[in-house]
Amino acid sequence: MNRNNEPWVKTASERYEDCIVGNRDGLLALKSSIDKAIAQQSDSPTFKSDFLTIVCTDDPWEKSEGPSLPKWQEITFNLVLFVWLLLLPILGLGVIASWLL
Incomplete structure (x- = not known):
């Protein structure tokens, strides 16, 4: 397989801030992994990525605590x-x- 066609996805990029970025094959593979995670509660991506697992949870959004003295x-x-x-x-x-x- 040509290295340029290898599916990839990043959540941290110097060029693109605060977004998920990847090539078309990588984003389609991410979509598939997300669907599997929703069905099975978690899934490990089979494509090049900077994360290890996709997890589906019902936990509430984690709020970071502000700096309080x-x-x-x-x-x-x-x-x-x-x-x-x-x-x-x-x-x-x-x-x-x-x-x-």
Whole structure:
């Protein structure tokens, strides 16, 4: 078989973002594998791909947890940021002013 005609599918591509990309034979093979996974709960692709298995599940969509800090860490971070960005420059200007006077 010619290497250019080999079925292939990718889920991660540098050229195409956030999509499934493949040649016609690969996408048709993916469609077939998806149909088998729906019927049998899972199927392993028989074509070149960057994934190992196609799984059919009734599980809900997995939500990723946002970056949340405990309240005490958030308050501490905001206090340190306030001191660093506001009070430290004012203190530095005061020291420079005392040298000049």
